Amino acid sequence: MSNNTIPAEIERFDLSARIQHVIMFTTFLLLAFTGWGLKYAYQDPASAWIRFWGGAKSAGIIHRVAGITMLLDFIYHQFYLINQARKGGMRLSLVPMPKDVVDAFHNFMYFFGFRKEKPYFGKFNYMQKFDYWAVYWGMFIIGASGFFLAFPVTVSSLFPVSTLQWIWDVIFIMHSDEALLAIVFILIFHFYNEHLRSEVFPMNWMWLTGKMTTEELKRHHPAEYDYLFGEKKNK
Amino acid sequence: MRNWLNTAALLLFTLVLVPAASAAPDAAACLGCHGSMEGAVNVNQEKFSKSVHGSFDCVTCHMTLKGAQHQGLSGAKPDKAIQELATAISSKSKIDPVAQAACATCHPDVYEAYKASVHGQNVMVKKSSDGPVCTSCHGSPHYIQPKASKESAVNHFNVVQTCGVCHEEKIMSEKYGFSPQVMERYKESFHGRKLRLGQSGAPACPDCHGAHDIKSPKDPASPVAGLNKIATCGKCHSGATPKFVAAITHQAPDPVAHFTEIALIILTVSVFLFICLHVLLDIYADIRDRLLRKGGKHE
Structure with a gap:
């Protein structure tokens, strides 16, 4: 083991990615907070909660501004990806692969004690890929429907007459139900993995530093460790 | 004691309120009895005096009174x-x-x-x-109360409930052919939710349907009949088109919307169960490993 050539930590997220993440979670929280009040308008604390955001009108404006900012952040991310690819730094390490299914299966085996070791995870494990692609699902379903809801007069001209009986109900349900799914997902899965897990509590500082220690990389992303530092070890 | 109080109140009211010579008996005289009577004939003096009509004499409206006890008491024809x-x-x-x-x-x-x-x-x-x-x-x-008062039944924020007294009734919807879900569908709409959250700009029933001059939507003169909706919706949604105004019907959701909702609920619940299970197993495995590795190197 030539320790000299292996750095103590590696950069997982560059500055741009970290800023994109901050914008993403700030707007996400604003959207969740203001949207929650409208979704549960008939549950009692809603009126007081919406007053906290300056009333329904002001909460609506905050929701729209945050939504558009998130959409722009998302679009910017696509250019960021293109730029990464152009620089030749693109490794498709976030693309779901058949190995992820195997990893998930192995992970469950490990949970139940049928396997001694955690799966041979790559740069991003299947949970992280799930986290990442959930944003695409959210942007597609919630972002698009939110855009339609924000500009109903303009958007209605795009729909064929045959859909007019149900299209708005569908858009409304999509926006509201999938937003709940997104909130539940972040609150349970993302918060557990990046905040509550005993190893990272109170939070995984990577969102600020972008860095991961090589030790951690070796433990949690052994395939990536081997890829970077060329140590082929037995699973 | 009570009668004595009532008489005192009556006298006071007579002194304060009644202008010089009035042929008709004033409200205080009536309230002397009706203020303390039970049932439908009771009038709450305090609430009456605070209402927009609190300065009226009773006979302004109760022009013809029946019964011997009211003999000699009557208003204009x-x-x-x-x-x-x-x-x-x-x-x-x-x-x-x-x-x-x-x-x-x-x-x-x-x-x-x-x-x-x-x-x-x-x-x-x-x-x-x-x-x-x-x-x-x-x-x-x-x-x-004045319409602007929060206590008014026709206040912008109360009127939906007031309409609902009849329009929420299934029997009424069958008899008069309006959507049985009209109230429910309104309340779950953006309009209903925003109104509930106190946004004064959100429309309540009369804002689209009219109030005293309300027409059946089947009546071509109704503001929500056919293409009249373009002008009605256009009051807030400038540039409203026929396709846009088709959005609100207050009818039960179309099957497409209904099944979309079911599919999305299934998706949400399955994801929820999966991630909960995943997190719980992760916690379990973490604790197990720590216990088994006691004394060993700590990660």
Whole structure:
């Protein structure tokens, strides 16, 4: 083991990615907070909660501004990806692969004690890929429907007459139900993995530093460790 | 004791309120008895005095009084409009139809609009006992508050509930052919939710359907009939088009929307269960490993 050539930590997220993440979670929280009040308008604390955001009108404006900012952040991310690819730094390490299914299966085996070791995870494990692609699902379903809801007069001209009986109900349900799914997902899965897990509590500082220690990389992303530092070890 | 108090109150009121010479008995005289009577004939003096009509004498509306106890107490002779309305509502208004019709004296424009409305037609022409009269929506005339007051039944934020008294009833929807889900669908809409959250710009029922002059949506004159909606929706949504105004029907959701909702609920619940299971197993494995590795190197 030539320790000299292996750095103590590696950069997982560059500055741009970290800023994109901050914008993403700030707007996400604003959207969740203001949207929650409208979704549960008939549950009692809603009126007081919406007053906290300056009333329904002001909460609506905050929701729209945050939504558009998130959409722009998302679009910017696509250019960021293109730029990464152009620089030749693109490794498709976030693309779901058949190995992820195997990893998930192995992970469950490990949970139940049928396997001694955690799966041979790559740069991003299947949970992280799930986290990442959930944003695409959210942007597609919630972002698009939110855009339609924000500009109903303009958007209605795009729909064929045959859909007019149900299209708005569908858009409304999509926006509201999938937003709940997104909130539940972040609150349970993302918060557990990046905040509550005993190893990272109170939070995984990577969102600020972008860095991961090589030790951690070796433990949690052994395939990536081997890829970077060329140590082929037995699973 | 109570009578003595009432008499004292009566005397005080007489001194304070009553202008010099009035032939008709003033409210205080009536309230001497009706302020403390039980049941439908009771009038709460305090609430009455705070209402928009609190300065009225009772006989302003209760023009014709029955019974020996009221002998010698009466107001002006009811005019034609009042008699017309009183006759129409006599089957609905058991106690004093003339008094209930007396609103028309001071509110003739509203009365004319009401008479032509679907509600008014139902009461006055079809003699239906369902149709609302003034008090059905505005509440007891003794306690009417200005529309801007939060206590008013027709206040922007209360009126939906007031309409719902009848329009939430399944029997009514079957009888008159409006959507049985009209209230529910309104309440779950953005309009209903925003109104509930206190946004004054959010429309309540009368903002689109009209109030005293309300028409059936099947009536071509209704603001929500056919393409009239373009102007009605356009009050807030400038540039409204026929395709846009098709959005709100208050009808039960289309099957497409219904099944989309079911599919999305299944998706949400399955993801929820999966991630909960995943997190719990992760915690379990973490604790197990720590216990088994006790004394060993700590990660």
